Amino acid sequence: xxxxxxxxxxxxxxxxxxxxxxxxxxxxxxxxxxxxxxxxxxxxxxxxxxxxxxxxxxxxxxxxxxxxxxxxxxxxxxxxxxxxxxxxxxxxxxxxxxxxxxxxxxxxxxxxxxxxxxxxxxxxxxxxxxxxxxxxxxxxxxxxxxxxxxxxxxxxxxxxxxxxxxxxxxxxxxxxxxxxxxxxxxxxxxxxxxxxxxxxxxxxxxxxxxxxxxxxxxxxxxxxxxxxxxxxxxxxxxxxxxxxxxxxxxxxxxxxxxxxxxxxxxxxxxxxxxxxxxxxxxxxxxxxxxxxxxxxxxxxxxxxxxxxxxxxxxxxxxxxxxxxxxxxxxxxxxxxxxxxxxxxxxxxxxxxxxxxxxxxxxxxxxxxxxxxxxxxxxxxxxxxxxxxxxxxxxxxxxxxxxxxxxxxxxxxxxxxxxxxxxxxxxxxxxxxxxxxxxxxxxxxxxxxxxxxxxxxxxxxxxxxxxxxxxxxxxxx
Numbered sequence: 204x205x206x207x208x209x210x211x212x213x214x215x216x217x218x219x220x221x222x223x224x225x226x227x228x229x230x231x232x233x234x235x236x237x238x239x240x241x242x243x244x245x246x247x248x249x250x251x252x253x254x255x256x257x258x259x260x261x262x263x264x265x266x267x268x269x270x271x272x273x274x275x276x277x278x279x280x281x282x283x284x285x286x287x288x289x290x291x292x293x294x295x296x297x298x299x300x301x302x303x304x305x306x307x308x309x310x311x312x313x314x315x316x317x318x319x320x321x322x323x324x325x326x327x328x329x330x331x332x333x334x335x336x337x338x339x340x341x342x343x344x345x346x347x348x349x350x351x352x353x354x355x356x357x358x359x360x361x362x363x364x365x366x367x368x369x370x371x372x373x374x375x376x377x378x379x380x381x382x383x384x385x386x387x388x389x390x391x392x393x394x395x396x397x398x399x400x401x402x403x404x405x406x407x408x409x410x411x412x413x414x415x416x417x418x419x420x421x422x423x424x425x426x427x428x429x430x431x432x433x434x435x436x437x438x439x440x441x442x443x444x445x446x447x448x449x450x451x452x453x454x455x456x457x458x459x460x461x462x463x464x465x466x467x468x469x470x471x472x473x474x475x476x477x478x479x480x481x482x483x484x485x486x487x488x489x490x491x492x493x494x495x496x497x498x499x500x501x502x503x504x505x506x507x508x509x510x511x512x513x514x515x516x517x518x519x520x521x522x523x524x525x526x527x528x529x530x531x532x533x534x535x536x537x538x539x540x541x542x543x544x545x546x547x548x549x550x551x552x553x554x555x556x557x558x559x560x561x562x563x564x565x566x567x568x569x570x571x572x573x574x575x576x577x578x579x580x581x582x583x584x585x586x587x588x589x590x591x592x593x594x595x596x597x598x599x600x601x602x603x604x605x606x607x608x609x610x611x612x613x614x615x616x617x618x619x620x621x622x623x624x625x626x627x628x629x630x631x632x633x634x635x636x637x638x639x640x641x642x643x644x645x646x647x648x649x650x651x652x653x654x655x656x657x658x659x660x661x662x663x664x665x666x667x668x669x670x671x672x673x674x675x676x677x678x679x
Contacts, residue, residue, distance in 0.1 A: 231270045234261055238276070249428035249465030251284040258284070275301050275313050283320045287429075288466040289508060291324050298324070311347035315357050318344065322364060327469075328509055331368045338365050359388040370396070391417035391430040395437045407444050414441055429470065432461040436474055443481055451481055472501050479598045491598070499602040506606065590635060593645055604631045611679060619664060626663070629656055633676040 238261055245253040258277045265273035278301040285294035301317050322337035338361045345361075348354040366381035385393050394417035401410035414437045421431055435458035442451035455478050462470040475498040482490040589607050592600040601624075605612045611634060616622060622630075632642045639653045646653070661672045 230268050231273060234264060234268070234270060234273045237261065238273075238280070242280070243425075246427050247425060249432075249461065249467070251288045251466060254284045255281050271304065271308060272310055272313060275304050275308065275310075276316075278304070279313065279317050279320055283316075283323070286320060286323050286327060289327065289468050289505060291327055291508065294320070294324050311344050312350070312353055312357075315341045315345040315348065319357060319361055319364075322361070326364060326368060329371075331371050335365060335368050338368070355388070359385060363390060363393065366393070366396070389420065391420050391426060391434050393417075394420070395433055398437060398441075402440065402444065407441070410444075411441055414438060428461055428465060429467055432458045432465070432467065432470055435461070436470070436477065439474070439477055439481075443477065443484065446484075448481060448485055452478075455481065468501060468505060472498060472505065475501065476599060483598065495598055495602070498599060502599075502602060503606075593632065593635060593637070596645055596647070601628055601631060604634075608634060615679065621663065626660060629660060630676055633657075633673055634679075636673075636677070 238258075241254065241257045241261075245251070245257070258281045262274050262277035265271070265277060278297045282294040282297040282301065285291070285297065298317060298321055301313075305314055305317065318337045318341035322334045322341065325331075325334035325337060341361050342358060345354050345357045348357070362381045362384040366378055366385060369375075369377035369381065382393065382397070394413040398410040398413035398417070401407070401413065414434065417430075417437065418434050420426060421434060435454045439451045439455035439458060442448070442454065455474055459471060459474045459478075462468075462474065475494050479491050479494040479498060482488075482494060589600070589604050591597075592603050608631075612627070612631075615630060616627065629642070629646070632645065637645070639650050639657075642648070643650045643653045648656070657672050661668075661670075664675075666672060666675050
């Protein structure tokens, strides 16, 4: 009787155990399924804010279930969505939470995805070498992912971003190498980038061929709405080159509507610039100035956000260095204490190893601090593009000049409110130390007109006849 009672109790306990286990698995599966559904719905619509809100709710659910991988996945997904709408500071903060929680979990998929999103943020902030380090780490970790489809998805995405990094660094061979890898699973932006190269070489037919290939992808693959905006913008540029301005306007305004809704501010910035160029071709000065002003305001806003995020990135790098250094020191001293118990002779050997390691760590720390100093200086260095923009008569030249020479620009306009936009542009050329011949070439004027303009400006600014106008502007 007692044996029968015992067996019944044991069977009941086993059923209860497997019931709880099955319930837990069912709940985590439900979270994963819901997350996939959310991303398919909102990412395709370009609604990043809805993704963020939904992920925050899922994180709360994961915490209640004790589902740590699901919680970490939520932080990484939020960081990815935030980077998509250029909120890099917040994105890096969520990545930091994920990074700390991942130290207690061995999950190659999450670690690869986290490094990928770190790389995307660094790329967005212009830290291309730092981004490449993260992308390479993502590829290294991705090799351990057992699920082949997930592994390939991460790998192809990383190749695409590495291609862009190498493009900014001017490493053409590496660009082509990663392009070939991306061709196995292309996205519209791959073909648009190739089309842009053909635009630079004035190969309009080739550019159109690749834009059409990008558009074809929209029809055969599930591409997020950003892909559609990119294709529309590319068609807008194509039709500017073909002088079909009405078509171009239609494409650009459609692209602008999408990027506005999705909060894709950098893509919106690109469209503003193209619209300014389009209206310049149409001789519509009012509309040209309207979009130049929009470009300037948005560009200033993005620059400010990037400065804040760049500081966060620098702090994150320093904190990571300190953590690595502390962890290395702790591991070393634990080992050192253990060896003391073994023998005095081994202590002497380990002591010597310690000195070598310490010097190496100190050297690494100094190198990383030097890298950090370079990053900080990057915040103040906005001047390198100005001359090239002037040479190309780019509409955004005066806005970039204002960023690079803000004190000169602000003082000049404040003390001389009567100066026109053309006067300020002329002063900018002189500030860049352009000769009369160069100014004439870039401003599409005769040398005599340039000399006459200098004389009138000199009188307008109240500069004495004995003073050298160029020197006065240079020292101003």
